[in-house]
Amino acid sequence: MLKLTRRKFGTVALASTAAAVVGAMTLSPAVAADKINVGILSLASHSPSIIAEERGYYAEQGLEVEFVSFQAAQPMAVAIASGDVDFGLTAISGGLISLADKGVIKVVGGALQEYDDIEGQKVIVSKKAHDEGVKTPADLKGRTFGITTTGSSFHYMAHKIADKEGFDRAEIKLKPLQKVPAVIAALKSGQIDAWSIQPNIADNLTSGPDVVEIGSISDYIPNYQVTTVFTSTANATDKQDLVKRFLAALSKGIADYNAAFVDKTMSEEDTAELVKAIHKYLYTDQPLEKADPQIRAGAMRFNENARMNVASIEDQLEWFKSEGLVPEGVTMDKLVDTSFVETF
Template identity: 55%
Template sequence: MTTFSRRGAMGLLGGAAALPMLGRPALANTKLNIGALNFTSHAASFVAYERGYFAEEGFDVEFKFFQAAQPMAVAIASGDADYAVTAISGGLISLAEKGAVKVIGGSLSEEKGIDGQKILASDAAYQAGLTSPAMLGGKKFGVTQAGSSFHYMGSKIAAAEGVEVEFVPLQKVGAVIGALKTGQIDAWTIVPHIAKPLAAGPEVHIIGDVADYLPDYQVTTIFTSATNAGAERAKTEAVLRALSKGAADFNAALVDKTTSEAEMEEMVKLIHKYVNADKPYEAARGSIINGAMRLNAGAALNTTSVKDQLDWFIAEGLVKDSITMDTLVDASYVQTM
């Protein structure tokens, strides 16, 4: 886990972005830890930070960066992070069952017509015949941990194709990438800003789209501690306002493409501070633009997709069968669908 902090300052936005002032004075200079991954899919947090949307709500934000979803859930439960954006995992659901965390909104979604997460094959597996998801039977499928979103996606894809795969837990995204490129695992699924650059080299091939198997998949959610959700409503609403503004800016520039070319370029440069920052801008630019997926407007949450995920975790015996949607989700903050 790494941290990055900056105190921002910005005047109130005008027009539709301006929101009611109620509760804001009480939040002045409130320190806030936001959990994230260095993925384009976490762009709402980065935009809200860089453009002062957190600051205008009274927050002094510090990012805590993680390598996988489950450690982030633990950080929320322990108080090391206040709010986070990540995929639903078995660890998160189990912490919700213990009364430690709550999902309060949606972030990244698969959407028809927008290029989404890819199914990948190693070159060795591809040359041996793994040229489509139908050929996954008996193959080694990389995941970070058992009960991760990668486990969920791989299992649903395999079930749809009527095959069985061997899941190989490798703990970190970087380790999964290394194993795929060297042929230690055969397949994986990942967001397009990572998938496409990998497939540009000789070691990895794209063999399918996750959206063909999981349409309208709620890929990531916004979550916090049960204490924040239940007792810190003004603060939680303010966080969601800031994230929603960040998501709106991101969608306009890179998904709907309703901004000018200059504004789009500004957005890509902003995201590059956090995504593929170890690469020169020109080398990272294409993957950021081509990897843009829809961020939920107003942090709306697709509860139908979340319910499917919860049902899968229960059916696999990865979480208790007594856990309900009310255990996992506080649906009072955002629009649900």
């Protein structure tokens, strides 16, 4: 993992529309800030954390944040358990659930979610596979599907497609490639047939000649809680105020992200400032003018105030159990702490 130094832009003082998480309040500047490490991936789904840092929402809550970069969800869960990272925001993985069963990790909030009225994650295939007849997700029987690791969200989505289309899960051939960039390269070159990913990445890939969109994940997993907020059990139990303050700041970042990129109710000037801030961490190998449309495109909605869809999380847990990827005895009580945010 790579630590990214804290960076600020300008002196932004824009008001947020987010309601504060219950129990959290802005701390006096005289109080020394609590230093925390926050895990992120180079995906647009981590933009609310970046916004919360860049706009000073973490500072308002007496938090000094350092981002720690990861290439996949499972290593982030391990870092949370070890204490190297304090908070993470990513998809539920088999590693996370196994660590929760051991009593060292808790999911404390919801983040990115599939909504019927908002563009969501897409099923995409290589041009080679498309030319060979893979026109819809039903055609993925017998085809290769890229994932980062066994027990990742990509693994879950692939099997949900198989379940609804009525073929055996084993008939979709999973190819673990460890990192998202490796999956992208394999798809574009035709080394794998298919993948599913957030719309901003999918749209960028399908704008070129090598990748074709064939379906939507929302057709297979309605109301899917794509990512969650998690922390160590020690934090959830012994540092509840810290968790509340983190969620309060993150909720403001979520509200700004939704306003700017989903509902488009934020002014263009303010939205452009957010794009510049996000660009410090995403698409850093590209100039701002090229990264800008990619950051704006295909934005998915985050749950207001980090509300948590426990029904979706339970469905994911049951899938992990059915595949033997986590201990059979792990329960929702071990995995989730519902005391910090509203659940549904």
